[in-house]
Amino acid sequence: MDLYSEIILDYFKNPVNKGEIDKPTGTASEYNPLCGDKIRVDILLDKKGKVVEAKFSGEGCAISQAATSMLTEKLIGKTPAQIKKISNEEIYKMLNIPISPGRVKCALLGLVTAKKAAISANTKTKTPDTKKSLKNPTCHFLQIKKSRQRGTTR
Amino acid sequence: MKNIPKITNRKLLVFNPKILKKDFPIFSRKINGKTLVYLDNASTSQKPKSVIDALTNYYKTFNANTHRGIHTMSEEATLAYEKTREHVAKFINAPLSKEIIFTRNTTEAINLVAYSWGETNIHKDDEIIISAIEHHSNLVPWQELCRRKKAKLKIIPIKNDLTLNMEAYEKMLSRETKLVSITGMSNVLGFMPDLQKIIKLAHKNKALVLVDAAQSAAHIKTDVKKLDCDFLAFSSHKLLGPTGVGALYGKFQLLSNMPPFMFGGDMVKAVQQDKAFWNDLPWKFEAGTPNIADVIAFNAALTYLEKVGLKNIQKHDEKLLKYAVKKFSKYEKDGVRLILPTYKSMDFSRSSDSKSHSFTRNSSSPTFDPSATSSILSFSIKGIHPHDVAQIFNDEGVAIRSGYHCSQPLIEYLNLSATARMSFYFYNTKEDIDRAEKALQKTLKLFK
């Protein structure tokens, strides 16, 4: 199987969701000092706390660029908690190319960044919501989220 | 003693890389179904059969610890180990073999100086000069020493033509300068600084000079007497020898006055419960059981290298680099940028404007000064990450390096996020470069 499959090359040459969001709910940047790759992921949440828009920017190899671009599509409709649960295997499956040990970092750079962006969105949305979360005890809130996530991933 | 490789200085009758290549078992290997083209020699060189044989011969026939026993094998091992030291001294024209200290690699040799000499001789507000083209191993130890001592680290900048700014260097030297630590050949650019001049100027200012010969020792004749450098470091693995062996040369007087770097067995003459007496040079700096097998095999590497002849290597390096530049410069219109000192069609500065990728050709054929640069051709392709370049090259069986090459500040200075690098050695041929060109064509086709 070829590393540079048509799909990968297509995402690299014509990246989907490349750019930045004006006022993102969550944003994060990651740097891979080994390759010099820099990636930023922005996400915008709706009132329900689900991603309505996801964008990425920065530079990197074809694998990291394509992987991040594909990932941004996957983020739509997910909550930050769900983003944090995306596994590495899901990324490998999404890419559908043989990832050698040397390219693992390239493949996962976008995911690492997206998870950080999700964390930053979480902390942002929680602070103005202090009153609400007082009404809904944290454990209850989390439980709802967990069950909801199970529903969507299946 | 039959186990010890004889030092023969017989030169080759004809220098033919294709014949020499046959001495290297690795070249029978295929990568992705294609015969291996190895263009990552600046990372490490391949090993001839004689070196591999020397290694197994030691383990098979006289494996024993050195300097410790009086049994036959220990004596043989000690003798073979010390023979390599003599050979290294001869190889770099060091006056005395006790001026050669075995380390793990260049990095450890430089650290030895930074700790042993640096700790005692560098004080607050002293200055150490290095250059902008140093490998991390000749940068970080000095950063750390300066931090510990509140001393200053000064860096010779490079000019637009990617050569060192010697005027700036001259201005940098002062009474505060205690050490100049400089590469003999850049592992990114292939640039060879004018060591003779750098050392003379430093000595005029009573500063010592360390030469990082990790790259240069494999390609050009190293003569520490002629250079008059105070320290010189290099690694066996870059010149046909095994990994795990480095050599530090230091002037006898300097080494004698330096305290040990590591403590333990072998580096002591006598030990009492509350104190120990240091061994003589060079063993004072070789604590613990050394890398006996690899040091012994290193001797075979030097023998092989001398048989090939550094003059032949130098000539061949020049031929290959010229050929590679001719081939690769054809693709400048496709966004290929050659990162080569003194290269004529190059003009880029630190600014990130679009000029950095435009080329104004002065002459019809590319030119560069082959006396300034050797055996390395770094390049970048606009819009294509070096990792992807290296990956496609690998698909074609061509091994090249991509990334920072342990020279992050330099790559960033060049306004790049990383580069791809081809580095040649005497067993490489024009056909190897043709294969690289084919890989380049494939890369451009795939990503453009």
Ligand SMILES: Cc1ncc(COP(=O)(O)O)c(C=O)c1O
């Ligand atoms: C110029 C230069 N200096 C130092 C080193 C470090 O050598 P080693 O890794 O063997 O310690 C290298 C090797 O990459 C080098 O190219």
